[in-house]
Amino acid sequence: MTSLSIKANQYWSFSTESYKGLEVGSFIQDVTGSYWHIISKTDTSNGYQGYAVVNRSEFYKVRDDITAGRLKKAKYENVVIMSRGTEPTKFDGDLSTDISYVVVGKNTKVKSNQFSDAEAFYKDVSQTFQPSKVYVTGHSLGGAISQFLSAEYNLEGVTYAAPNVYRILSPEAKKRVDNGYMDRLMTDYTHDGEQIGVFSQWGAPLIGKQYIATGSGHGLQNFGSHFDSSGSVKLKxxxxxxxxxxxxxxxxxxxxxxxxxxxxxxxxxxxxxxxxxxxxxxxxxxxxxxxxxxxxxxxxxxxxxxxxxxxxxxxxxxxxxxxxxxxxxxxxxxxxxxxxxxxxxxxxxxxxxxxxxGAILAKELNATIHSGNSAGQATGSALGKLGSDAWMKTK
The missing domain is CATH 1.10.287 (Helix Hairpins)
Known part of the structure; x- marks a missing residue:
């Protein structure tokens, strides 16, 4: 099995694309220039929107294998599931999910909801495409759903400003969080002072690791300019x-x-x-x-x-x-x-x-100012001399 090495800024791209209402068969391009193919999507009555994507090179390879008769149906090694975050206009789905399951910690098994819909989507993708490895990502509510899937099914991923949903996990998933196992699988990036990404369900253990990034605000766009040249998030x-x-x-x-x-x-x-x-x-x-x-x-x-x-x-x-x-x-x-x-x-x-x-910058700044003053004085002297010469010529 060949695993993918997905950078933090690529996960950010996936999370951003999940808000755009994509269709199966379309391509997306991440910030590194890599292309990904939408192989499956779901849009449930509870408001959950999820997409499964594969790297373009693997998509074309599988397509060629099917055409040549080497495969009967599509089967991919690596699949990324990206879950859309909260859309404030969806009062029937997103906001009720935020309140019931993120804030209150309601049991996800009681009735159909976005978390159970995400589970169903993950299982369908796994059964249909039989991937060797599944990655998850999302922002805000989408990040919370991704962390839920990560803890329940041992999936690797990166989320942005995801509120903690530890209290709705199964006992087995909670054990994986409690013993530190999730630290190797899930990473969340948030901003200092914003209320959603740092919400921990009143002191519940974090699902994986969480880092405070440079920048501010809850919006996903607020992370866009805070990646270094290697694709990693700049930390505060x-x-x-x-x-x-x-x-x-x-x-x-x-x-x-x-x-x-x-x-x-x-x-x-x-x-x-x-x-x-x-x-x-x-x-x-x-x-x-x-x-x-x-x-x-x-x-x-x-x-x-x-x-x-x-x-x-x-x-x-x-x-x-x-x-x-x-x-x-x-x-x-x-x-x-x-x-x-x-x-x-x-x-x-x-x-x-x-x-x-700071001392070097101050020295350079002082030198620049001194140079500017000297240049100003020289210019003033030259202008003065020029004026004097011109006056003498008029006499």
Whole structure:
């Protein structure tokens, strides 16, 4: 199987095209110049519009194979499903879907809706064309639907300003989100401060990864000018943010001292308690209630009820496990402190480079201004001399 390497700006193109009312058999062209063929579409009474597209080269290859008799019907390796986002004029479908399933988190299995329609479309495309891999994309509500399909069916994709729909996922899909599996499949890009793309259903876990892009606003067009030359989204980040993150990581490292210290304190407290218990039992050997026993009997009794004996001391816990846990915590503390230092240093260097660049620009600007002033003075002198010469000639 040959997988596609789809860039973020190509996914953006697909999401943009999904708003245009495309027809099966037509072509679209993405921002990289690549062509894609519409092989299937759906437009349901609930308001869902979805399209399945394949790369032009694969479309032509399959068409030639059918013509030559090598294939009986179309079968594609890679298919992209793009789902249209909210159209505010569609009060019967889009807005009711936004409120019921995105905001409220209503069960998608209760009645037919855009999410169940998207599932049906995905299953139909999979059965009809038998793709080896399906990719999903969309913006806003279309992004939410794409994330839903991604989590339910392990599909790779990129979305734009997609609100979180974790609460309507099946238990199996939620597990994939909770254990971090979706981080490798789904990526969403949104803008800082916009209310839809950052909506998380009141703190529900994100489906995959989400990044804050440069730019502002919810509209898909607001992402168009924020891709770099490689097709990746330009992310919004500052040196101060990086330094703050480094400090937070170091704070986490310092907080590891608390559980590690508690384990050490437990071990010390247990040692004191065991010594006290043995001492009290030994005192009872001589004329006390344990006068018929000797110290070997006490030792045997302790050996029977203790977990193990290390360093001449009976332990009522798994000492090797406790020791390993403490060492692991201490090692994690060191690693996090070093990582926090590295992250903070990266932020410092970024800030330093910004300052250097600012100094260079200021120097160049001052030089330009100085050059302009000098040129102005020279021009003024020349004009003055020219005027003086002209005046002398009139005399």
């Amino acid at each position: 980040i500052s040196p101060e943010d990086i330094q703050m993150l480094g400090n937070r990581i170091k704070n986490v490292a310092v907080n590891i001292d608390t559980p590690a210290g508690a384990l050490e304190a437990y071990r010390e407290a247990e040692e004191k308690a065991v010594r006290k218990m043995i001492r009290q039992a030994t005192d009872e050997l001589y004329g006390g209630k344990y006068s018929l026993l000797d110290e070997n009997d006490i030792d045997n009794a302790m050996a029977e009820i203790a977990k193990n004996k290390t360093g001449g001391m009976y332990r009522f816990h798994d000492e090797p496990m406790l020791d390993t846990l403490i060492q692991d915590l201490q090692r994690k503390r060191r690693d996090l402190l070093e990582f926090g230092e590295d992250v903070g240093y990266a932020g410092y260097k970024m800030k330093e480079k910004d300052a250097e660049l």
